[in-house]
Amino acid sequence: MKKCMSLVLCVFLLSACQMSPPSLSVKTDGKSLTVYTGSYCWEAFGKGECVSTGGPNDLMGEDKPPAVSAESEATLSFSEKPDELHMKREGSTETIEGTSENGKASFALPDEPGVYVYTAAGRWEQGSAVYMLQVQVN
Numbered sequence: 457m458k459k460c461m462s463l464v465l466c467v468f469l470l471s472a473c474q475m476s477p478p479s480l481s482v483k484t485d486g487k488s489l490t491v492y493t494g495s496y497c498w499e500a501f502g503k504g505e506c507v508s509t510g511g512p513n514d515l516m517g518e519d520k521p522p523a524v525s526a527e528s529e530a531t532l533s534f535s536e537k538p539d540e541l542h543m544k545r546e547g548s549t550e551t552i553e554g555t556s557e558n559g560k561a562s563f564a565l566p567d568e569p570g571v572y573v574y575t576a577a578g579r580w581e582q583g584s585a586v587y588m589l590q591v592q593v594n
Contacts (some may be wrong), residue, residue, distance in 0.1 A: 468539040469529065471570060472555040474498075474500060474570055475500050475501070475503070475505065475552050476496070476498055476505075477493065477496045477498050477580070477582075477583065477584075477585035478482045478534050478535040478536035478538070478578070478580065478585075479491075479534070479535045479589045480493075480532060480533070480534050480535075480578075480584065481532075481533045482508060482530055482531065482532050482533075482589050483514045483530070483531050484524050484528050484529065484530040484531065484565065484591065485525050485528040487522045487590075488576065489521070489522060489525060489530075489589045489590075489591060490519065490521075490590075491587050491588070492512075492515040492516060492587065492588045492589065493509075493522060493585060493586075494509045494511075494515060494575075494585070494586035494587060494588055495507060495508045495509050495585075495586050496584060496585035496586065497583045497584055498581060498582055498583040498585070499571065499583055500582055501518070504571035504583075506534070510516075510524050510589050512546060512573045512575075512588050512590070513590055516573075516588065518582050520592075521539065521571055521589075521590040521592045522591065522592065523592045523593075523594050524565060524592065524593060524594070525565075525593075525594065526565065526567045526568070526569065526593050526594065527561050527565060528564070528565050529563070529564055529565070529568045529573075530562060530563055530564075530565055530591070531561070532561060532562065532576060533559060533560050534560070534578065535559070536559065536580065537558060537564065537589075538557035538559070538578035538579060538580055539579050539580055541556055541561055541576065541577070541578050541579075542576070542577045543561075543563065543574060543575065543576045543577075544574070544575050545566075545572055545573070545574055545575075546572070546573040546574070546575065547573075552574070565591060565593055566593055566594065567593075569592060569593050569594055570592075570593055571582055571591070571592050571593075572590065572591050572593060573588060573589070573590045573593075574585070574589050574590070575588050576588075576589075
């Protein structure tokens with residue numbers, strides 16, 4: 457029994473100390489959006505790693521965003537709750553206000569039709585990461 461408990465504890469600790477930032481999934485209007493992991497710095501097991509990526513155009517390339525309804529709510533779900541979360545819409549200087557609880561955050565999409573690109577920057581004890589996503593508002 458002790459060996460089993462030790463194994464469970466080791467698996468738990470190793471999963472909590474991953475070498476990459478937590479994953480992020482985003483849903484809106486009943487659809488899952490593609491999330492692109494951008495630049496990040498992460499430390500675990502006494503080792504650190506920083507990865508630098510390009511901007512939205514470099515990461516998303518020619519990918520077509522899904523069409524969603526105007527003013528629908530987007531829900532972000534992190535695999536590990538961030539200590540801090542900041543969101544911006546590309547082309548806007550305003551920070552997006554949203555609600556955040558238990559590793560989830562939500563915000564309303566614009567009411568004007570168009571393609572919108574969002575950046576979410578999270579910070580955890582082990583490091584920080586930037587995520588990007590895009591939607592086509594109809």
